[in-house]
Amino acid sequence: MLPTDQLLSFFAEDVPFGDITTLALVEDKVVAARVEARSDMVLAGVEECVWLFEHFGVGATVHADDGEKISAGTKILSLAGSVHAILSLERTCLNLLGRMSGIATATAAAQMLVAAVNDHVKVAGTRKTAPGLRYFDKKAIRLGGGEPHRDSLSDAFLIKDTHRALLPVAEAVRRAKAYSVYHKVECEVENLIDAVAAAEAGADIIMFDNMTPSAVHGSIAALASRGFRERVVLEVSGGITAENVQKWAGVDVDVISMGSLTHSVKYADVSLEIE
Structure with missing residues (x-):
């Protein structure tokens, strides 16, 4: 509507x-x-x-x-x-x-670049939109063939660095899962240790934020060796643009989120x- x-x-x-x-x-x-x-x-x-x-x-x-x-x-x-x-x-x-x-x-251009390297990876937006324009921005991402990500803070849990500054990753994930069984729990991580901790605590989605491709590869290998790769959705985010999105498409993740789709229109x- x-x-x-x-x-x-x-x-x-x-x-x-x-x-x-x-x-x-x-x-x-x-x-x-x-x-x-x-x-x-x-x-x-x-x-x-x-x-x-x-x-x-x-x-x-x-x-x-x-x-x-x-x-x-x-x-x-x-x-x-x-x-x-x-x-x-x-x-x-x-x-x-x-x-x-x-x-x-x-969005369509980014999705085409990604699909040329890895056809199962989805391009997503973020909440980096102007107040009042979020509905329209996210609808446009959908029309371009992308994933709009969360519409609001009420849609899903996303444990960010500001949350992790206040309590450990595992505890943050456990509290989120105890708060509601009907919402996905996503956790931003910046290193291998936090990625494993988030997965062990039951996170549904792990977002590798502002990490290098090699660091993400290492974290994915660690998750796979512990049997978590098929149990979690993996997302990469942070400074991703049309110029470098193909580099990230070669990393074994499921979602590439791009704030640039809406903050630099x-x-x-x-x-x-x-x-």
Whole structure:
């Protein structure tokens, strides 16, 4: 279900007292317009744009769907309705479409690089998003073929270095498992000793955080020798980008999480034209 209240708040933020330029310059009338791609991309945000346009009485015909890979020049939407509504909604819709498509495109590219080396490894996002945009960022990751990771702190346990500074790894895992049997327990580790301790305590997922590939290899070997490799999901994280993700795909992990997918977004180039 779309978070429609959020979508309306985005529009209200941009038009608190009306679009004064459009109101001053243009008499309201029915016009046709189009939204199109100016670069190659994986689309995300079409559903949100359609909802906004239609909510304000603008008819929207979809020519390319969310999750579809399109090339520059592709028409995404045809619009028909009040020119005041179309011009007032333009930037809100293009911002959403550009950001979400940028995330989906980067996710798809990273997943393709990983699959070329190791087809069972999944690319994932993180919670490094802007407040208010998490739903849209994580939806874009899904549309790009990635794993969104936790949506919030309530979804799963993730024992981080800040938790481990306060109590030992094994004790942290045991407390998390005692707190709830319905949530997965993931534990960040930075060395072999903590990885083994987390596995022995019953962690479901072990995240190798900011470790070198050789250190991760050694930790995985230690886990395998103790019979844990098939019992835990292994994730690697920390400083992973499109430039180095293939290096990590060669490590025997299950998930590669990339904060860069959402904290360093490159917008896809989209435009709206009055016809």
